[in-house]
Each structure stands twice: as C-alpha cells, then as structure tokens.
Amino acid sequence: MFNQLIPKLLSHKNIAVFSHVRPDGDCLGAQTALSLWLQKNGVEVSAFNEDDVPENLSWLTDFFPIQKPTNLENFDAFVVVDGNALHRFGDEAEKIADLDKPVYMIDHHPDPEDVFEEFVSREESSSTCELIYQLYEEYDIEQVDAAAAKAMFTGIVTDTGSFQFDSVSSETMRAGSELLRRGGFTPNEIAERLYASRPLRQLKLLSMALETITLHAGGDFSTISITQKMLEDTGCTKEDTEGFVQYPLSVEGVKACVLLREDGDRIKLSLRSQSPVDVNKWARQFNGGGHKKAAGAWHPGPLNKAIEEVIAVGKEQLDSEA
Known part of the structure; x- marks a missing residue:
C-alpha cells in the first residue's frame, strides 16, 4: 500500500506534518507516530496544528512536539494526515499548495482533493492510525517503540469508539493487539488519559x-x-x-x-x-x-x-x- 509513498517521503531532508484543525485522537496520534517514523529514518520533521491540543491529548506532545505553523517555505515537502482537503488543516496549510513543493496525504475519508503528489487513501480503514501502523509494518515493524505504539493505539481507540464501531475489522484488532505487545502497555493506560481525567x-x-x-x-x-x-x-x-x-x-x-x-x-x-x-x-x-x-x-x-x-x-x- 505504501510502496510508492515511502521512498518519496524518505527522499526529503525536512518535512512538515500537519494534523487537521479541531484535532482529535486519530489525527494527533497519526501525526505523532508518522513524525517519529520520519525522524527514525533520518528526516528532519516538524509537526504543526493551527489549533491547541485538547487537554486529554496533551500527553502526546511529550512524544513529539506539536507547534503552530511557521516558516513553511523552509520545508522540502508536506504531509497531511487524517484529512484529504487542505482547508481541513487551516489557513496556513491551505497556502502550501502555492509553494511549489510536494504535498502528500495519508487518510481514510472519501473523495480526496486532487492536490497531492502521492497519497494513501483507504476508506475501509478504521482510522488513519491504523494506516500509519501499516506503514510501519510495511517498512520495518521493529521501529514501533512505546511512544509510537501509544500514539497509534490512541487514534484507533478514539476513532472506533473503543472498538465499538462497524469500521472495526480483524485487521484493526490485530493492529491494536500488536501495538499493545510492542508498546508494553495495557488499554486502561490510554483509556484513563482519554476519559478519566475530565475537568469539572x-x-x-x-x-x-x-x-x-x-x-x-x-x-x-x-x-x-x-x-x-x-x-x-x-x-x-x-x-x-x-x-x-x-x-x-x-x-x-x-x-x-x-x-x-x-x-x-x-x-x-x-x-x-x-x-x-x-x-x-x-x-x-x-x-x-x-x-x-x-x-x-x-x-x-x-x-x-x-x-x-x-x-x-x-x-x-x-x-x-x-
């Protein structure tokens, strides 16, 4: 699935990864895990979102910092995750199409815009984090560490209603199981951070x-x-x-x-x-x-x-x- 996208991503020196505005667990988990993967493979990477990270997901920024967009002209390429239209990523992201730099996309929503040089779009996937897991699996599954595993598991959990939605497949469950094993954590660790710390x-x-x-x-x-x-x-x-x-x-x-x-x-x-x-x-x-x-x-x-x-x-x- 990623055989064309992976070499293109790794051909760049520095990449900006965008998650969509009004961020949720799937976009932030995918952004974090993808940024960690790029970093592991020698690409300088910055993660951007125009909105603030919700309190119950702020712990993900301990794994990889997420900033407001800046100096975008200095990047070789851009990747957007969990959205397939640039307006979903904010005013600054909409401008990257005019920078004459490659824009890539990884997403699971229907009807992507025709602005991406290369993309992976699979509507049947439960979440974008399930797709990022498949990227790791296709390239080198041994690169899944605790931080990447927790980030991807967070996205799968939040986008499937804790594995309740009909988008959940056997592949989703297999990815979740493998992330738990490789990350060395249990589901309650993520659930407590997501749902058991609501402010009054x-x-x-x-x-x-x-x-x-x-x-x-x-x-x-x-x-x-x-x-x-x-x-x-x-x-x-x-x-x-x-x-x-x-x-x-x-x-x-x-x-x-x-x-x-x-x-x-x-x-x-x-x-x-x-x-x-x-x-x-x-x-x-x-x-x-x-x-x-x-x-x-x-x-x-x-x-x-x-x-x-x-x-x-x-x-x-x-x-x-x-």
Whole structure:
C-alpha cells in the first residue's frame, strides 16, 4: 500500500506534518507516530496544528512536539494526515499548495482533493492510525517503540469508539493487539488519559447540553445544542465538547443525531449515525463531509434555523432511502 509513498517521503531532508484543525485522537496520534517514523529514518520533521491540543491529548506532545505553523517555505515537502482537503488543516496549510513543493496525504475519508503528489487513501480503514501502523509494518515493524505504539493505539481507540464501531475489522484488532505487545502497555493506560481525567467545567457543560436533547421525525433523529453562553458560563472551550455527540445517538430508537455548537458567527455541525442513514451525504448539503457514520459540516445560523433546516434535509434523505 505504501510502496510508492515511502521512498518519496524518505527522499526529503525536512518535512512538515500537519494534523487537521479541531484535532482529535486519530489525527494527533497519526501525526505523532508518522513524525517519529520520519525522524527514525533520518528526516528532519516538524509537526504543526493551527489549533491547541485538547487537554486529554496533551500527553502526546511529550512524544513529539506539536507547534503552530511557521516558516513553511523552509520545508522540502508536506504531509497531511487524517484529512484529504487542505482547508481541513487551516489557513496556513491551505497556502502550501502555492509553494511549489510536494504535498502528500495519508487518510481514510472519501473523495480526496486532487492536490497531492502521492497519497494513501483507504476508506475501509478504521482510522488513519491504523494506516500509519501499516506503514510501519510495511517498512520495518521493529521501529514501533512505546511512544509510537501509544500514539497509534490512541487514534484507533478514539476513532472506533473503543472498538465499538462497524469500521472495526480483524485487521484493526490485530493492529491494536500488536501495538499493545510492542508498546508494553495495557488499554486502561490510554483509556484513563482519554476519559478519566475530565475537568469539572466539562461535566457542567455536559449537564447543560443534555438538557437540550430533542427528538425529531418521530424519534428517528435527535439533536443536542451548545451555545456560546454555555461555554462562557462554564469556562469551557469548543475542545471540551469532544464526545458529546454520542449522547443523543444513544437515545432508544434514534437512527442519527446532530450536535450543533455556536462557533462565532456560524454553527458547527457534528453528525453521527447508527443506521443506514448516510451522514456523509447529509453533511455535504451543508458544505461538509466525512464518513457514512460520522461527518461534520457548517450552517450560517442562527441556531434555531440551523436545527430546522438540518433536520429537514435529514428527513428528505430518510424518505428517499425508505
């Protein structure tokens, strides 16, 4: 899978690796493990993200530092992970296409942009970290050390809902098992860092958000809303809302849900499905996209109008698939 990409990556002296804005466990885990692999193989590497690393993932930066983008013209090449369109990586990343330098991509989302010199794109993979594991396996599995193993395991865990989603395959489980063995750790070490260290402010925000859960379309859809005032009252940031979207999806009978969060002058949409409802198609109606079971998009607002219009599109899709 990586036979064409690996020699191209290793032909460069210095590479910048980007993870997408609003970073999560998969993009940061993939970025960390790939940066460590490049470094092990003689490439100077810097890791960039335009947003701050969430608190529950900040320990990954102990393995490899993640900085704000700077001096991009000094790099020979660029790699983006866990996203296949440059706008997903922020304003600075969008400019790298104009630098006349190679841009590479490793990702598991559908429909990549046509801007990459070489890429690995495999939608069936559970996560980008599963793909990075395969890179290590194809090149030299002995290069997986504890830091790289923990980074990749983190990405697999977070992007599969702790191995619950239907994207999990036997290959996913094999990768997870091998990472545990080579990294010399147990799953609870990662789970505790991810899920057992929530600040009190986040739980207060979750309490407020749960009060907004509403059913639509006879219970087929649900929504959960987060306003700017909620964030201000609890002292939270948008990063503190990570994982909230799973709560409306867990309501009995719900086929798909939408989290709506006020973000400046627009509404961030996070869509999830546990049925044949394809939320990637749904999100594309609002300048977004993603996977069949998980996608993101934007609405110009206000919040009430966003709920009304987003649910209307969902109903149309559900009716068309009936």
